Amino acid sequence: MTATRPLPAPDFVGYPEVRRGVRALLEARPGSEHHPVPACPEWTVADLLAHLTAIAERVLARHGGTPPPAPDRPLGVPALLDRWDEVGAEVDRRLAAAGGQSGEIMVMDAYTHELDLRAAFGVPPPAEHAAWAPSFALLVRGFSGSLAGRGLRALSVRTTGGSAWTAGTGRPAASVTAPAYDLYRALAGRRSLGQLAELAWSEAPEPWLPAFTWGPFTPPSGPGA
Template identity: 80%
Template sequence: MTASRPLPAPDFVGYPEVRRGIRALLQGRPGTYRRPVPACPEWTVEDLLGHLAEIAERVFRRHGGTPPPDRPRDVPGLLDRWDDVGEELDRRLADAGGRSGEVMVMDAFTHELDLRAALGVPPPVEHLAWAPSFEVLVRGFSGSVAGRGLPALRIRTTGGSAWTAGAGRPSASVTAPAVDLYRALAGRRSLGQLAALDWSEPPGPWLPAFSWGPFTPPPVPGA
């Protein structure tokens, strides 16, 4: 897999921006805390936030930290808990360098997009987590393409970014707006939505590759 342009390093730089973005989304919207999140069918908004705080604590412990005393497990408490752990985790990831936090950042940013969709808020035009999270998703999808013995696929955004997924020279391409392509790689687009993207060849051979890692296309169209 090759990227058409270099990505910022280190990859965790977007994590504070995700925390700020989600806090801004939820503050002043107390009536939404029990709202379902369609991209995560078993979760409410509060459940999604609990997941993010739990993942931060898990990574924090992995880097030798001891989480601070617990806070109330409601949305305001979870936001504060996430910041308590996240601010220290930011420093530890900076010391570790490299890709230590890249999957966590991708997971958090993906869930920020899930939350925005659930609340009817458009995705951000610019975000520090966009590029590193895209790289994680393309790398995972590339492994799925190669692991299934499929021909390499050129992935393009309408904004001009491009990657090659799989091994060898691409035999086809798929093009979509950045947010749609990101959501497709993160298991947020149904097979019908995936097939409706701009493909240079019939997409059938590559559709199974969108099931990889924790991601599987939903049975109904996603947002």
């Protein structure tokens, strides 16, 4: 008998876990819809939830679904959570039917914003999360493209726990090391240039710092969250 490895889990599997985590966080904090989210300086909690719902609706429409009618007034947190769950459950089904070949950006965005909400309320990240690995891998790929696109030398991205990735092309010319959470937040535009420079670098970090601006991500001018 030939042993076979199980197929890797599709990237969207962490999406329901994000929705559950965000719901639990906010249901424990009623009346928080106007609470600011420092990692997204212009957003309140309600603004962030409206963004997550809008992204889910966009993905649903892209996969042939029909989002529910647009509300005639801004929704509060409980209604936004319900709408996100309604749309998200249908997104889950359609992505599963499509073989799990889509949804990684949506999951990374949602998980990153779950971390934003946790930071806003001083709640630590979950010890384990189904969205962690695919989201981190996507961020490393994006950062890698940023390095290559700027003609910068490759960089070894390492966690203090011993995991390592090569970002960019060719042999790494230097390394940057930090706890896994801090690396995630750095790659997702949640750490300032000053904070990035304070990570453990094997060489002077300045040549690589511009690459942390990529895609939708730009290091904040003030302290990161």
